[in-house]
Amino acid sequence: MDAQQFLAEFKHIAHAPEGVAKLREMIYQLAVTGSLTPRSEAGDNAGDLLIGIEVTRQRLILEKKYKCIPKLENEPVQAPSDVELPQSWRWTRLLDIGEINPRNQAPDEEVAAFIPMRGIPQFHHDALVAETRKWGEIKRGYTHFANGDVILAKITPCFENGKSAAVSDIPGDLGIGAGTTELHVFRPVHEGVLPDYVYIYLRSPFFTNEGKKSMTGTAGQKRLSVDYFATRAFPLPPTEEQGRIVAKVDELMALCDKLEMQKKEYRRLQNALRQATLKTVSSAGSPHELQESWATLEENFEQLFSAPEDVKQLKGTLLDLAVSGRLFPRERWRECSGLELLESISNARRHWAECSEGQEYKEAKSMLKKLRAQHANVPASQLPEHWAWATLLQVSQAVVDCHNKTAPYVTDGIPLVRTTDICDGQMNLSNTKRVSEETYAYWARRMPPKSGDIFFSREAPMGEAAIVPEGEKVCLGQRMMLIRLFPSLFNNRFLLYVILSPSFQEQMLGTAVGMAVKHLRVGGVEGLMVPVPPKPEQDQIVEAVDYLFEICDAYTGQLNSKQKKAETFAMTAVSTLTGITTGQEEEQPVKAPHTELVAKLCLGQTPDIKTQAPLATVLARHDGEMSAKNLWQRFGGEIDAFYAQLKTEISHGWILEPEPAEVREVGSEEDGA
Known part of the structure; x- marks a missing residue:
């Protein structure tokens, strides 16, 4: 197989x-099972090579230059039944x-190579990283090796990561070395066994799986x-064929490197283009510019977004638009203002102080005292005229810091929410540490958390x-803080979206202190x-962002589905191609529909921005019609969820109902053929 054929196929x-990694595995596997290179038509036979190796081995044993392992040598070779080698x-x-x-x-004074685990390469034929030391300093307590040996990391995760090498050109006059004890070493006793071929074998799925x-x-x-x-x-070819295999593997690994570089370069360009497009959207100076830049993003979505993490950047752009007042026309809520809201919050806070006790x-x-002493640094960013800037303290009923002691944990108690239990705006209580009622009462005495x-x-x-979930x-x-708002005056989900927005996160970084670990006072x-x-x-912004995030989650x-299928x-x-077991049989098969809509689904009433109609939204972007199969694939998720959503949108008139006769059982045509 030449380079062009390999790249094409x-x-x-x-x-x-992980596609390139799978290709590498395939190459190694084909190499050591005799399927990568043409079979030799010469009279060479690995049986003759084995005879020569045994003669050499016995001579070394007699000369006491070979270390035997009697308990293993008496066991026969366990050849696998599912691999048929060339004759x-x-x-x-x-x-x-x-x-x-x-x-x-x-001699102790001789210079030798020393290689710790970090100096052993992980990728195909990368160089060993060695330093030099006197042999007397490293000959005890370390694993020995020399030029011509093959070394393999034996401890997890180094073994799984492929740390290994065919040792050559290590520094030192004698070509010997020592290193980490977490190695297995193989030293050929006959020139007919090529170290580079043994290295390929040790990296093949045949050995590693x-x-x-x-x-x-x-564990660990x-x-x-x-x-x-x-x-x-160990599958042993004749020496000449070992050489051909090594050369072919090196050639194909170089092509894999090329594929990997192409993939990285494509990803780099895609990231740059996506970021530039999102920047254009977020910096739009007028509704018309925003509409145009958004249309460009929508038209080129498949070229700009290829991984689930890419959509997170889109969410960030949407949040910045939302919290800067650019999701809706600025004249929409002119009948009231942010300053009036701040005055209402201030009055509610004073009323709370007058009516509370204990x-x-x-x-x-304490809140009122802090507010009197606080000095706000108003950002330069422009907001709609009827909005206002305020400190987090000004919009809150209370802001409370955590207790500064380490909690005594219990097996069954109240969830203690730590920083690791919150991610991407969600609170995960499935794996939290627990505290007793007594600890909770003591820690929460200032301000017991509530929904x-x-x-x-x-x-x-x-x-x-x-946000603390209901109930x-x-x-x-x-290292956590509690922020409580007046629910009737300030929407907690709006504040959450403000906190998660990239612009707010950037503001935090500018406020953070510390060298090794950044934190906020x-x-x-x-x-x-x-x-x-x-x-x-x-409330309107939260409703719109929730809807847009649903679309993002569908994307x-x-x-995810596309990546999984690939x-x-x-x-x-x-x-x-190789017979390598992938473990797929243990996974649940992709759930497919039992029925198929023959007719195309057509758009009915075009949904507006606040309508929960993801399927109709997709149809609207594709000329108003699409096959059910294609719409399901774009929707993502289980087929049952797709049909449930489809039924909902048909009932609201967002999608036209297909004729009953145009639904058939999958495979019905084939069965009748």
């Missing part, structure tokens, strides 16, 4: 997630054709046994936020600036 696999090849073991974990002998299953030890400290390393069946009274008085409060992290990671009793963890959080639109406009589902295709193709 396998570039579709390379485009899948000129033979099954053997590394133990039978070389020395396992040999030792070097050299079973090797991963045979590792022993505790699992190791590949010397028994497996030494006795795993700890709440202390908190209310609707916002938890905000000021360190590690900084700037994450989420949940939770405790505020370390309590006063820094309280002084963060928040845009304040009238409450009705907040994410489609991209990955499954790549794995299946490689498995078919």
Whole structure:
């Protein structure tokens, strides 16, 4: 197979997630099973090579230059039944054709190579990174190797990551070295066994797949046994064919490198184009410019977005538009203003102080004292004229910092929400630490959290936020802050979207302190600036963002599905070509519809921006009609969810109902053929 044929045949696999890695696995597997290069027509036979190797091995044993492993040598070769080798090849073991974990002998003053685990390469034929030391300093307590040996990392995750090398050109006059103890070493005893071919074998799925299953030890400290390393069946070709295989593998690995570089360059250009397009959208100076830039983004969506994480940038752009007042015409809510809202919040806060008692009274008085001493730094960013800037403290009923002690955990208790339990605006209570009722009562004495409060992290990671779910009793963890609003005056989801917006996150970074770990002081959080639109406009913005995020989530589902299908295709193709087990049979098959709409689905009433009609929205962007199968694929997710959504949108008239006769059982035509 030449370079052009390789690129033409396998570039579709390379485009899948981890596709190039699968190609590399395929090349290694085909190489060591005799399917990568033309079979030799010469009279060479690996059986003759084995005889020569055994003669050399016995001579070295007599000369006491070879370390035997009697308990392993007595076991026969366990040749796999599912691999048929070429006639000129033979099954053997590394133990039978070389020395396992040999030792070097050299004067202590000689210069040798020292290679720690970090110096052992992970990728095909990358260079070893060695330093030089006196042999006497490293000959004890380390693994020995020399030029011509093959080394393999035996501990997790280094073994799984492919750390290995055919040792050559290491520094030092004698060409010997030592390194990490977490290595297995093979030293050929005959020039007919090429180290580079053994290296290919150790990287092949034929060796690694079973090797991963045979590792022993505790999690994080699992190791590949010397028994497996030494006795795993080894497919030995004649020497001349080993050389051809090594040359072909090197050639194809270079092409894989080329595919990988092309993929990275495409991704780099795509990222740059997407960021430029999103920047154009976010910097639009008028509704007309926004409409034009958004249309450009929509028309080129498939070229700009290819991975689920790309959509997160789109969400960020939508949030910046929303919290800067550019989602709707600026004249929409002129009958009220942000300043009037701030005055209402101030009055509500004073009323709270007058009516509260005990700890709440202390908190209310503390808030009023802080507000009198606070100085706001108003951002230069322009807002609609009827909006206002305010500090986080000014829009809140209360802002409370966490308790600064480490909590005593219990097995069954109240969830303690820490910074790791909040991500992307969501609070995950499925794996939280728990505290007792007594700890909760002590920690929450200032301000017991309640549904609707916002938890905000000021360190590690900084700037994450989420709303306490309805009906949940939770405790505020370390490095977290509680933000409570007056619900009738300020929408907590609007404030959440403000916090998650890139512009607010950038403001936080400018306020953060610390060198190694950036964090926010309590006063820094309280002084963060928040845009304040009238409450009705907040509600409208939240409704619009929720709807747009639903569309974004549908896009994410489609991209996830597309990536999964591409990955499954790549794995299946490689498995078919090589016989490598992929484990797909353990996964649930893709759920397919039992019925198929023969007629195309057609758009009925075009949905507006606040309508929950993702399917009709997709149809509107594709000339108002599309097959049910294509619409399902663009919708993403399970087929049952698709049909449920389709039924809803048909009932509202957003999609026209197809004729009943135009629904058939899948496969009905084939069955009748």
